[in-house]
Amino acid sequence: MFEVKQYDAVVIGVSAGGLAALGEILPQLDKRIPVPIFIVQHVSPDSDNFMPTHFDSHCHVSVKEGEDKEPPEKGTVYFAPPNYHLLVELEKTLALSVEERVNYSRPSVDVLFDTAAEAYGDKLIGIILTGANSDGALGLRKIKQFGGLTIVQSPETAEADSMPRAAIEATDVDHLLPLSEIGVFLNSLLMDKGA
Amino acid sequence: MNQEPEQIENERLEIKLLLEAIYLKYGYDFRNYACAHTKRRLEHRLNVDSMENYSAMQHRLIHDEAFFNTLLLDLSINVTEMFRDPWVYSKVRELVVPHLKTYPFIKIWHAGCSAGQEVYSMGILLEEEGIKERSQIYATDFNELILQKAKQGIYPMDVIREYTANYQKSGGKQSFSDYYTADYDNVVIKQSLKDKVLFSSHNLVTDGVFGEMNLIFCRNVLIYFDRELQNRVFNLFYESLCPGGFLCLGSKESLRFSSVADKFEVVSGREKIYRKKR
Known part of the structure; x- marks a missing residue:
């Protein structure tokens, strides 16, 4: 019998071109989506919480900034705060840190992916979107090693293609998807599991 | 696999x-x-x-x-800047300094002071507000090596541009270069600022109360502690503050879910400035 695999969380790493890319994906997500979604979007250290506020009013799911020690809830999107790394503890609560920049970035995609891979193991979906650096490539590889599902935005649909290309080079990714299909894909993958 | x-x-x-x-x-x-x-x-x-x-x-x-x-x-996390989160310092000027000015003698504790950047930022702020001479800053960290660096007050030239921008955003009233002397690739904080600071070794996890403070600064230290340890440290701060004393935490830290939440009032939510109830 065909067994539908269950996933417990989604992590997304995105840099240059992120506002438009996330603006395509996040509003498509079903509000009953049964997992939390964690996002590292590279932003300048002194930016405000525009992104979570903006998306919260344009999406079916709720969107907020991740807080230290917060237990994540399904149907909710958590952004890493500007100038803080976002981590996931093994108990699946969120944690923040101001340790050194990783890949010149704080928040860094690798830090989120690395800790989420350990916390969620093969129940994790990792997604790399548009960006002009290589942050997230190692993190995505770790998600794959731990049995999670890896998705990369197809470089030709990315505003900046180096981040997707670096991820593809580092990992044998499971799905290369055009930007327009990622939201729908997540819905079908995650919403069908009771069927 | x-x-x-x-x-x-x-x-x-x-x-x-x-x-x-x-x-x-x-x-x-x-x-x-x-x-x-x-x-x-x-x-x-x-x-x-x-x-x-x-x-x-x-x-x-x-x-x-x-x-x-x-x-x-x-x-130990030693990533910090002078006037890190500049808007916090402008709020301290606006909401905390007027109260500090009413005291004949002012005691300030920087807990987890790292290499001293935020300590000297406070010194500059006090000087510009005209209360430096009657203030004493206590700066503590558990790491002796870092404390030595903090005492020296020497920072690489290439971060000074960032510090200067922060200083200006924080409502600084002078030219930032008034507060250091350049020495090849480094800058050295001027002696009159260093003189106001007493550096000492103190471990928030294992050591005790530090008495009768008017203001405690402890930013981006508590996020590394679990809830239990956070509560221990919040209690330590409560005990170390004079009635009406102020506590300033990191931007993403909060007293909200702690065991001392009802013993403090919120002075400024975004800047995480709290005041011990009288």
């Missing part, structure tokens, strides 16, 4: 034993630090020194104090 969850569990057990070994041998207590963060710091050292596993690391730190000191630096 799936990594066995058992491997993660085993690693976690090894790390627990390693932290226990640090505590038993050297007295530094990292047992209630946030795990994911601690593991990343230890993993960094594991990779840099190409060690087999955390048990090997444990063996080495017990027998090799120099190695332990390196590890101690790895485990």
Whole structure:
């Protein structure tokens, strides 16, 4: 019998071109989506919480900034705060840190992916979107090693293609998807599991 | 290929034993630090020194104090800036300084002062507000090496541009270059600022109350502690403040869910400035 695999969380790493890319994906997500979604979007250290506020009013799911020690809830999107790394503890609560920049970035995609891979193991979906650096490539590889599902935005649909290309080079990714299909894909993958 | 969850569990057990070994041998207590963060710091050292596993690391730190000191630096976060989060300093000028001005003598504690950047920022602020001469700043950290750096007050020239921008955004009233002298690739904080600061070793995890403070600054330290340890430290701060004293935490830290929440009033939510109720 065909067994539908269950996933417990989604992590997304995105840099240059992120506002438009996330603006395509996040509003498509079903509000009953049964997992939390964690996002590292590279932003300048002194930016405000525009992104979570903006998306919260344009999406079916709720969107907020991740807080230290917060237990994540399904149907909710958590952004890493500007100038803080976002981590996931093994108990699946969120944690923040101001340790050194990783890949010149704080928040860094690798830090989120690395800790989420350990916390969620093969129940994790990792997604790399548009960006002009290589942050997230190692993190995505770790998600794959731990049995999670890896998705990369197809470089030709990315505003900046180096981040997707670096991820593809580092990992044998499971799905290369055009930007327009990622939201729908997540819905079908995650919403069908009771069927 | 799936990594066995058992491997993660085993690693976690090894790390627990390693932290226990640090505590038993050297007295530094990292047992209630946030795990994911601690593991990343230890993993960094594991990779840099190409060690087999955390048990090997444990063996080495017990027998090799120099190695332990390196590890101690790895485990302390020393990333900060002068006037980090400039808007916090402008709020302190606006909402806290008017109260400080009513005291004949002002005591300020920077807990977890790292290399001193935020300590000297406070010194500058006090000077510009005309209350520096009747203030005493106490700056503490558990890491002796970092305390030495803080005392020296020497920072690389290439970060000064960033510090200057922060200073200006914070409502600075002078030229930032008035507060240091340039020395080749470094700047040295001027002596009259250093003179207002008493640096000493203090561990928030294991040490006690620091008396009758008017203002406590402790920013981006508590995010590394678990809830239990956070509550211990919040109590320590409560006991160390005079009635009506102020507490300033990091932008993403909060008293909201702590055991002392109802003993403080919120002075400024975004800047995380609190005041001990009288």
